[in-house]
Amino acid sequence: MKHAAPKFMHIGKALRAAAIAMVCGFGICGGYSAPAFAAAKFHVGDRWDWQLKGPADLDRDVEMLTLDPRLVTADQLQGLHAQGVDTVCHVNAGTIAETNPGFSDLPPAVIGSPHKTRPNERYLDIRRLQMVVPVITQQIVACKNQGFTAIEPDGFDAYAEYSGFPLTAADTVRYATTLAHVAHGLGLGIAQKNVPELTEALLPHFDFAITESCFETSTCEQIAAYPKANKPAFNAEYTDADIDFAKACAEGARLNINMIRKDRPVTAPVIFCQAEF
Numbered sequence: 584m585k586h587a588a589p590k591f592m593h594i595g596k597a598l599r600a601a602a603i604a605m606v607c608g609f610g611i612c613g614g615y616s617a618p619a620f621a622a623a624k625f626h627v628g629d630r631w632d633w634q635l636k637g638p639a640d641l642d643r644d645v646e647m648l649t650l651d652p653r654l655v656t657a658d659q660l661q662g663l664h665a666q667g668v669d670t671v672c673h674v675n676a677g678t679i680a681e682t683n684p685g686f687s688d689l690p691p692a693v694i695g696s697p698h699k700t701r702p703n704e705r706y707l708d709i710r711r712l713q714m715v716v717p718v719i720t721q722q723i724v725a726c727k728n729q730g731f732t733a734i735e736p737d738g739f740d741a742y743a744e745y746s747g748f749p750l751t752a753a754d755t756v757r758y759a760t761t762l763a764h765v766a767h768g769l770g771l772g773i774a775q776k777n778v779p780e781l782t783e784a785l786l787p788h789f790d791f792a793i794t795e796s797c798f799e800t801s802t803c804e805q806i807a808a809y810p811k812a813n814k815p816a817f818n819a820e821y822t823d824a825d826i827d828f829a830k831a832c833a834e835g836a837r838l839n840i841n842m843i844r845k846d847r848p849v850t851a852p853v854i855f856c857q858a859e860f
Contacts, residue, residue, distance in 0.1 A: 625669060625733075625772065625791050627810045627839050631817045632853050633793070635673055640851035647817070649673060649735050649793065652726055660730035669733065671774065671793075672726030676719050676762060677738020677746075678704035684725070685718035695747030706738075706746035709758040716758075720765050733772030735793050736762055740777050756784045763788040774817075779805035792816040798831035799824050803838055810839035819845045822854075832856035 629646035639654040641663060648663060649671040660670050678698050679686055693714050695706035707715050719736070726734055739759055742750035755778065763785075766773035772790040775782065779794060779802040786808055797803040797818045809816040818840050820831050828844050835842035835856065844854035 625815045627813060627815045629815055629817075629841060630855070631841055632843065633817075633819055633845060633849055634851055635849035638851065643668075643853075647671060647815075649817075652729055652731070655729075657730045664730070664732070669772075670731045671733045671735050671772075672723075672729070672731035673735045673737060674719065674722045674726065675704065675738055676736035676758075677709065677741035678706050679718065680704045683718075684721045689714060689718060696745055699744060706741050706744070706748065708746075708748045709741065709750060710748070710754050712758065712761055716761055716765065719762065723762070723765055723769065723771070727769045727771055731771070733774065733790070734766055735774045735776055737776050739775070739781070752781060756781060759785055760788050775809075782806060782808050786812060786814070790814060794818045796820055796824060797840070798834055798842070799826050803834055803840055806840060807838040816840045817843075819843050819849075822846050828854065828856075 625647060630644065631647040631649065632643045632645050633649040634640070634654060635651045637651075637654045639650065641648070641655070641659060645668060647669045651673050655670075663670055675683070678701070679689070679694070680701075680703050682703075689707075693708040693711050695708060698704040698706065709715055723734055736759070739755050742752055742755045759775070759781075763773050775785045775789040775792045777794050778785070779797060782792070782805050791814050792806050792809045794802070794806050794816070795818070797806055798820055803818065806816045806818065816839070818835065820826055820828060820842065822844055823846070828842075831844075832842050834840075842856050846852060
C-alpha cells in the first residue's frame with residue numbers, strides 16, 4: 584500500500600528529552616551522546632545481504648550483513664567483525680510473538696490483532712511507550728550482548744495496517760525515535776525499516792535505511808534522502824515481483840541505494856546487481 588508522505592516537524596527538544604529520560608530509566612543511558620556515537624561503520628555504497636530464515640550462509644563479500652539473531656552465534660559474529668563485516672540484528676518492533684521475551688509482561692490491552700502474514704505475531708499498541716519500549720529494549724539488549732553492531736527494527740508500518748489500534752504516523756515517529764535513543768544508548772546503530780513516507784521525520788535520528796521493494800513501489804526517491812545525507816540506504820526487491828531487476832540496479836546506482844534481490848522468506852540465496860550467489 585502506498586501512502587502520501589505526511590509532513591512533520593523534527594522531534595522537538597521536549598520530546599527528545601523525554602525519550603532520553605525513558606532510556607535512562609532503563610539503566611542504559613550512560614553510553615548515549617547526541618548526535619554521534621561509536622558503533623557500526625556503514626558507508627554509502629556498502630554491499631549487503633539480508634537473511635531471516637535459515638540455514639544461514641555467512642560467506643558473503645559484503646560490508647554489512649543483516650540477520651535474524653537465531654541464525655548466528657556470538658563466535659560467528661565475532662568472526663564476521665574480524666573480516667570487516669558490520670552485523671545488523673533483525674528485531675520485531677511493531678509486533679510481538681508469544682515466544683518473545685517479555686510477552687508475559689505486557690497487559691492484554693496493548694496486544695492487538697494478528698499480523699496479516701505472520702499470525703503467530705500480534706501488533707503492539709506503540710502509543711503506550713512506557714509499556715512497550717521496555718519489552719522491545721530486552722530484544723535490543725540481547726542483540727548487543729550477542730555481538731551485533733546495529734539493529735533493524737521491523738514493523739514501523741503498523742499504523743498503516745489493521746493493528747487493532749488507531750495508530751497514526753505521528754505515533755510511529757514518536758515510537759521509532761524513542762527506539763533510536765535506546766539503540767544509541769547501547770552504542771548500536773539503527774536502521775529506518777521501510778515507511779519511506781516518514782523519511783523526512785526519521786532521517787535525523789537514524790543511521791541508515793533498509794527497505795523492501797522501493798523500486799517496485801516507486802519509493803526509492805524518498806529513501807534516497809539517506810545517501811544525500813551521507814547515510815547509506817539498502818533495498819531488497821523480491822524474486823516473486825514482476826520487475827526488471829536490471830532497471831532496479833540502474834535506479835539504485837543513480838540514487839546510491841544498494842540493491843539486492845531476495846526470495847520472499849528471505850533465505851540465503853541472493854542476487855547482487857553484479858553477481859549471483
